[in-house]
Amino acid sequence: MAEERVLPPVVARMWGREAVSRHGPRPSLDAARIIAAAIEIADTEGLPGVRMSSVASRVGVATMSLYRYVGSKEELLTAMVDAAVPEPPELGGLPWRDYLVTWTRANRDFFLARPWMLLVARLTPPMGPRSLRWLDRALAALADTGLDAGERVNVASTLGGYALSEATFVHGMSSEREVGGDAGVAGMAEYSEVLAEVIDPEGYPELFAAIHSNAFGDAAEWVGDDDFTFGLDLLLDGVETLIARRTTA
Amino acid sequence: MAEERVLPPVVARMWGREAVSRHGPRPSLDAARIIAAAIEIADTEGLPGVRMSSVASRVGVATMSLYRYVGSKEELLTAMVDAAVPEPPELGGLPWRDYLVTWTRANRDFFLARPWMLLVARLTPPMGPRSLRWLDRALAALADTGLDAGERVNVASTLGGYALSEATFVHGMSSEREVGGDAGVAGMAEYSEVLAEVIDPEGYPELFAAIHSNAFGDAAEWVGDDDFTFGLDLLLDGVETLIARRTTA
DNA sequence: GGGGTACAGCATATGTTGTACAGAGTGCGT
DNA sequence: ACGCACTCTGTACAACATATGCTGTACCCC
Numbered sequence: 001m002a003e004e005r006v007l008p009p010v011v012a013r014m015w016g017r018e019a020v021s022r023h024g025p026r027p028s029l030d031a032a033r034i035i036a037a038a039i040e041i042a043d044t045e046g047l048p049g050v051r052m053s054s055v056a057s058r059v060g061v062a063t064m065s066l067y068r069y070v071g072s073k074e075e076l077l078t079a080m081v082d083a084a085v086p087e088p089p090e091l092g093g094l095p096w097r098d099y100l101v102t103w104t105r106a107n108r109d110f111f112l113a114r115p116w117m118l119l120v121a122r123l124t125p126p127m128g129p130r131s132l133r134w135l136d137r138a139l140a141a142l143a144d145t146g147l148d149a150g151e152r153v154n155v156a157s158t159l160g161g162y163a164l165s166e167a168t169f170v171h172g173m174s175s176e177r178e179v180g181g182d183a184g185v186a187g188m189a190e191y192s193e194v195l196a197e198v199i200d201p202e203g204y205p206e207l208f209a210a211i212h213s214n215a216f217g218d219a220a221e222w223v224g225d226d227d228f229t230f231g232l233d234l235l236l237d238g239v240e241t242l243i244a245r246r247t248t249a
Numbered sequence: 250m251a252e253e254r255v256l257p258p259v260v261a262r263m264w265g266r267e268a269v270s271r272h273g274p275r276p277s278l279d280a281a282r283i284i285a286a287a288i289e290i291a292d293t294e295g296l297p298g299v300r301m302s303s304v305a306s307r308v309g310v311a312t313m314s315l316y317r318y319v320g321s322k323e324e325l326l327t328a329m330v331d332a333a334v335p336e337p338p339e340l341g342g343l344p345w346r347d348y349l350v351t352w353t354r355a356n357r358d359f360f361l362a363r364p365w366m367l368l369v370a371r372l373t374p375p376m377g378p379r380s381l382r383w384l385d386r387a388l389a390a391l392a393d394t395g396l397d398a399g400e401r402v403n404v405a406s407t408l409g410g411y412a413l414s415e416a417t418f419v420h421g422m423s424s425e426r427e428v429g430g431d432a433g434v435a436g437m438a439e440y441s442e443v444l445a446e447v448i449d450p451e452g453y454p455e456l457f458a459a460i461h462s463n464a465f466g467d468a469a470e471w472v473g474d475d476d477f478t479f480g481l482d483l484l485l486d487g488v489e490t491l492i493a494r495r496t497t498a
Numbered sequence: 499g500g501g502g503t504a505c506a507g508c509a510t511a512t513g514t515t516g517t518a519c520a521g522a523g524t525g526c527g528t
Numbered sequence: 529a530c531g532c533a534c535t536c537t538g539t540a541c542a543a544c545a546t547a548t549g550c551t552g553t554a555c556c557c558c
Contacts, residue, residue: 007446011447021533021534022526022527022533022534023527024532025525025536026525026535028535052516062536062537063516064519064537065535065536067517068534068535072517073515073516118371119372122417122421124421124434125422127440127443129447132444132456133452135456136453136454139455139456143455148464149458149459151479152464153459153465154479155480155483157418158411158480158483161410161415161418162414165407165410166410168371169374169406169410172371172372172374173374185373191376194256194260194376195376198256198264203378203382203385204381204382205385206385206388207388209398210388210398210401213398214398215397215398215401216402227403230400230403233487233491234491237490237491238485238487239483241486241487242483270555271504271554271555271556272503272504272505272553272555273503273553273555274505274506274507275553275554276505276506277507278506300543300544300545302544310508311507311508312509312546313507313509313546314507314508316547317505322544322546
């Protein structure tokens with residue numbers, strides 16, 4: 001089976017498929033310890049705090065020693081994201097819709113708990129053991145719905161994308177951001193003010209109306225759970241429609 | 250009206266609200282020309298090609314001269330994204346659903362046409378003139394549906410998020426990526442191979458089944474329009490359900 | 499119409515960061 | 529016991545964003 005060749009190096013490492021060597025001193029570390037250290041730094045100092053040097057000094061080695069285990073910083077970041085993904089919620093015989101609600105919410109929540117993931121995720125499809133476990137559970141929830149495999153994967157991807165979108169939006173609106181950097185806006189209230197300052201009724205009639213009917217301002221708390229369940233219900237209603245179609249057909 | 254003070258500098262510049270000065274030599278540039286040059290570079294060389302130095306040399310000035318106009322590279326990137334957004338499709342009296350289909354597709358398509366936008370977007374809520382025009386048109390399409398302002402904004406945001414999710418996914422699957430860098434996977438076919446190599450039936454029963462029923466492999470062309478309309482219909486069916494509820498109530 | 503001033507454009511310098519490279523030590527296999 | 533593959537490390541370098549201070553210019557005001 002020389003087919004492991006097709007695995008990109010990050011993927012191999014995420015799955016613990018590192019080549020073991022018999023010669024030389026035993027390695028004093030493994031990739032997992034490095035990744036864990038990097039995650040701790042990202043959690044406390046944010047993503048910019050994750051430097052090869054800072055990670056190295058946290059695990060107690062020289063900077064360059066990391067490259068024996070991770071290949072590049074990009075690789076490290078990718079591995080961090082997967083390692084930071086928790087176990088998906090247990091599907092305890094719940095109806096598909098109930099499970100997918102908690103699944104999607106939990107999905108959004110771990111992004112919110114570790115905002116730095118938002119900046120790294122997206123770049124590549126899920127290939128790590130923990131991300132894929134989430135996919136597996138969503139497929140399981142949809143097992144008895146009559147949808148075919150492709151459709152189920154599609155639904156799961158859409159829900160995952162929604163969780164990520166929502167997390168990014170909510171995080172962007174929360175006041176204590178460190179991500180967007182300097183030039184951003186702190187919170188929905190301020191966002192609303194900026195829009196009000198800038199939007200004119202000729203160019204943006206509907207938006208102007210929405211702003212002045214306080215569609216934004218009303219809901220500084222809007223950024224809570226309400227709009228999340230709103231959009232989620234949109235999606236799940238759609239899924240329900242699809243299932244109904246498949247069942248009658 | 251000293252309230253323009255609340256505008257973050259990027260926003261002010263995106264809306265052309267630069268302070269005009271009477272003294273000194275006339276500026277030989279404006280922010281727009283710089284942004285346009287940066288976009289041209291991003292289009293041809295990708296985002297990593299956008300350096301302050303490369304942008305400067307393209308507009309024919311010294312590197313540091315740019316800072317008279319943009320404040321920081323972050324600011325430049327933010328402004329680039331908005332400037333690269335095209336005009337939204339015309340709503341020519343179309344039914345809301347038809348319009349939103351073309352709106353969402355066009356939204357996804359301009360992300361695909363300029364993949365570098367995917368790496369910069371999301372960080373901040375839309376605040377530029379062109380992004381907000383899209384929002385305005387979506388609100389207009391939903392004007393007669395009986396949804397209130399908050400709900401309409403919510404629907405539009407969800408659709409926008411979906412367009413971005415889909416664009417990112419499709420782009421991540423396309424073969425000629427330059428974004429994800431080295432460690433990625435080139436195309437759905439290869440993705441499918443990697444999964445097959447790595448997924449075991451005990452830990453991932455449903456995913457294993459899906460892979461071996463060729464839910465991924467079948468559809469190397471899957472990355473076309475089909476899965477896009479699939480998820481979009483999910484969403485719009487949900488919106489339709491909501492509208493029906495509001496109408497009867 | 500002349501001087502003062504605010505501002506445009508620029509060259510140079512600096513700090514940060516990822517990573518290449520080469521050497522020194524180490525423990526397994528023969 | 530010897531050699532080799534491999535680990536760890538220090539140093540060096542390259543790329544890049546940006547701070548600083550200089551030079552010249554054109555408007556404003558007297």
